[in-house]
Amino acid sequence: xxxxxxxxxxxxxxxxxxxxxxxxxxxxxxxxxxxxxxxxxxxxxxxxxxxxxxxxxxxxxxxxxxxxxxxxxxxxxxxxxxxxxxxxxxxxxxxxxxxxxxxxxxxxxxxxxxxxxxxxxxxxxxxxxxxxxxxxxxxxxxxxxxxxxxxxxxxxxxxxxxxxxxxxxxxxxxxxxxxxxxxxxxxxxxxxxxxxxxxxxxxxxxxxxxxxxxxxxxxxxxxxxxxxxxxxxxxxxxxxxxxxxxxxxxxxxxxxxxxxxxxxx
Amino acid sequence: xxxxxxxxxxxxxxxxxxxxxxxxxxxxxxxxxxxxxxxxxxxxxxxxxxxxxxxxxxxxxxxxxxxxxxxxxxxxxxxxxxxxxxxxxxxxxxxxxxxxxxxxxxxxxxxxxxxxxxxxxxxxxxxxxxxxxxxxxxxxxxxxxxxxxxxxxxxxxxxxxxxxxxxxxxxxxxxxxxxxxxxxxxxxxxxxxxxxxxxxxxxxxxxxxxxxxxxxxxxxxxxxxxxxxxxxxxxxxxxxxxxxxxxxxxxxxxxxxxxxxxxxxxxxxxxxxxxxxxxxxxxxxxxxxxxxxxxxxxxxxxxxxxxxxxxxxxxxxxxxxxxxxxxxxxxxxxxxxxxxxxxxxxxxxxxxxxxxxxxxxxxxxxxxxxxxxxxxxxxxxxxxxxxx
Numbered sequence: 292x293x294x295x296x297x298x299x300x301x302x303x304x305x306x307x308x309x310x311x312x313x314x315x316x317x318x319x320x321x322x323x324x325x326x327x328x329x330x331x332x333x334x335x336x337x338x339x340x341x342x343x344x345x346x347x348x349x350x351x352x353x354x355x356x357x358x359x360x361x362x363x364x365x366x367x368x369x370x371x372x373x374x375x376x377x378x379x380x381x382x383x384x385x386x387x388x389x390x391x392x393x394x395x396x397x398x399x400x401x402x403x404x405x406x407x408x409x410x411x412x413x414x415x416x417x418x419x420x421x422x423x424x425x426x427x428x429x430x431x432x433x434x435x436x437x438x439x440x441x442x443x444x445x446x447x448x449x450x451x452x453x454x455x456x457x458x459x460x461x462x463x464x465x466x467x468x469x470x471x472x473x474x475x476x477x478x479x480x481x482x483x484x485x486x487x488x489x490x491x492x493x494x495x496x497x498x499x500x501x502x503x504x505x506x507x508x509x510x511x512x513x514x515x516x517x518x519x520x521x522x523x524x525x526x527x528x529x530x531x532x533x534x535x536x537x538x539x540x541x542x543x544x545x546x547x548x549x550x551x552x553x554x555x556x
Numbered sequence: 557x558x559x560x561x562x563x564x565x566x567x568x569x570x571x572x573x574x575x576x577x578x579x580x581x582x583x584x585x586x587x588x589x590x591x592x593x594x595x596x597x598x599x600x601x602x603x604x605x606x607x608x609x610x611x612x613x614x615x616x617x618x619x620x621x622x623x624x625x626x627x628x629x630x631x632x633x634x635x636x637x638x639x640x641x642x643x644x645x646x647x648x649x650x651x652x653x654x655x656x657x658x659x660x661x662x663x664x665x666x667x668x669x670x671x672x673x674x675x676x677x678x679x680x681x682x683x684x685x686x687x688x689x690x691x692x693x694x695x696x697x698x699x700x701x702x703x704x705x706x707x708x709x710x711x712x713x714x715x716x717x718x719x720x721x722x723x724x725x726x727x728x729x730x731x732x733x734x735x736x737x738x739x740x741x742x743x744x745x746x747x748x749x750x751x752x753x754x755x756x757x758x759x760x761x762x763x764x765x766x767x768x769x770x771x772x773x774x775x776x777x778x779x780x781x782x783x784x785x786x787x788x789x790x791x792x793x794x795x796x797x798x799x800x801x802x803x804x805x806x807x808x809x810x811x812x813x814x815x816x817x818x819x820x821x822x823x824x825x826x827x828x829x830x831x832x833x834x835x836x837x838x839x840x841x842x843x844x845x846x847x848x849x850x851x852x853x854x855x856x857x858x859x860x861x862x863x864x865x866x867x868x869x870x871x872x873x874x875x876x877x878x879x880x881x882x883x884x885x886x887x888x889x890x891x892x893x894x895x896x897x898x899x900x901x902x903x904x905x906x907x908x909x910x911x912x913x914x915x916x917x918x919x920x921x922x923x924x925x926x927x928x929x930x931x932x933x934x935x936x937x938x939x940x941x942x943x944x
């Protein structure tokens with residue numbers, strides 16, 4: 292059994308250089324996009340089928356002071372991914388090493404993963420006649436060969452750390468404990484969406500970052516599985532009731548026919 | 557000049573529907589060349605929109621008349637009295653399901669892969685995979701339920717033997733169809749449960765699957781009443797109020813149970829206050845509940861149901877309530893849950909309108925071409941005219 296890998300992103304170390312964005316595009320051969328300026332420095336404004344990771348800039352005024360945060364957004368590589376559980380074709384897969392990958396040869400383009408994912412990660416090529424679903428695969432090819440994902444390898448301030456999830460989690464706890472209050476006491480991704488391979492620690496409250504703080508801590512695939520696992524029982528009840536009713540109906544029509552002395556036929 | 561094909565007569569209305577169908581075909585071809593983004597308003601924030609909602613989430617329960625009526629015909633005491641109605645129900649279901657499946661092919665990104673998950677294997681944990689399997693298998697059941705309409709018109713001895721055998725084993729297929737429908741009608745609700753409490757509290761329900769199943773059965777029986785009303789107007793088939801009112805306690809009961817369960821869930825979740833907030837979703841909720849639940853329940857449980865026009869009105873409202881529920885969950889609720897931005901585009905609307913028009917006109921073709929659907933006794937007069 293391979294080790295479950297992951298990334299620990301220390302938002303306090305990120306300086307917003309967007310090197311990870313560029314490295315991701317380079318390694319995955321993703322085309323450039325026409326971009327536009329928004330209210331902050333995030334560029335492109337949204338992640339897309341062609342831009343899998345972005346630094347999201349968020350400037351907020353807290354007690355008269357401006358607080359700027361840079362959040363590396365992208366696939367969280369959930370321990371139990373919703374996208375994998377809903378995929379009709381089995382195209383999405385949680386690999387043993389932790390990466391959530393997508394097999395383009397299997398994907399039919401139903402786009403259910405876009406509904407299941409609580410982070411809005413899978414993106415579709417709506418602009419193409421023969422489209423593909425796209426998402427970050429934690430550089431599956433690189434990590435299978437013992438390398439780091441492109442974004443982690445390029446990060447100049449070591450804000451993105453790649454390693455075994457368990458070790459990263461222990462390290463995050465240690466960093467928070469030894470930080471003397473530098474960090475807020477929350478490892479985003481430890482429990483979010485039932486636990487994720489990509490985790491964040493931050494020096495500012497998470498609602499000042501671009502992280503989705505509304506996300507459930509429950510295991511999302513259970514939302515649908517709880518209904519699906521009742522299907523055998525439901526079928527049993529319906530089948531038994533139907534056959535019982537059929538037996539009753541058959542017997543009643545037989546009795547009625549006998550009463551009418553066979554004239555009913 | 558009178559246009560006709562076999563017994564099917566082209567009227568101005570049918571001609572219009574056919575023209576709309578052709579426009580939809582054009583939109584479908586356009587979509588194949590330019591892709592989903594140029595044809596529809598769908599985007600990364602709203603990946604399922606008008607097409608999935610109309611052609612799957614609504615059309616499949618519209619076809620629920622098939623399994624409910626086959627069940628009534630073959631499993632309930634005195635079911636033989638419903639034979640002729642059932643014929644109109646199962647042919648409608650077959651056309652509705654075919655329409656749904658064909659439309660779905662254009663909604664998925666790579667239409668030519670639509671059967672891939674069934675052939676190459678898919679993911680057993682996906683509610684969508686289960687819906688796909690059930691719909692595919694149920695289409696076979698619907699075919700078998702309809703094939704007697706063709707077989708009974710043939711004079712050949714072996715065809716009669718085949719028809720007789722089929723008749724004997726029909727309850728088995730009907731039961732299979734009922735089980736498949738139980739599965740996929742409920743799983744259409746399961747699909748949206750993956751959004752959890754991201755869904756607006758007014759549409760969130762911990763067991764959306766059972767609500768979908770209950771409203772599908774209620775709508776299926778109501779569609780039978782609608783079909784009978786229409787067929788009585790258009791084809792002068794008898795409108796058998798005495799038989800149709802027997803459905804009303806079941807439709808009314810299912811609607812009441814679904815409504816109470818929804819209120820109970822709102823109460824348990826502590827969201828009952830949402831019913832009295834000035835917001836769009838609250839207005840939609842009340843609209844759905846008053847028009848689609850309370851009024852039909854009142855009619856079904858009162859003496860009004862004995863009157864043809866009230867019975868049909870209540871049936872239409874029940875189906876309207878089902879459609880409203882599906883739209884509220886699958887479009888409005890989903891858009892809210894995903895924080896989506898979406899406005900339908902022209903090509904998308906033309907496709908949907910035309911696909912609905914085509915479904916209706918193809919239904920009339922089958923109904924008019926196979927006379928036993930309208931209740932002509934083939935065994936007596938059909939065979940004599942078999943040469944026409």
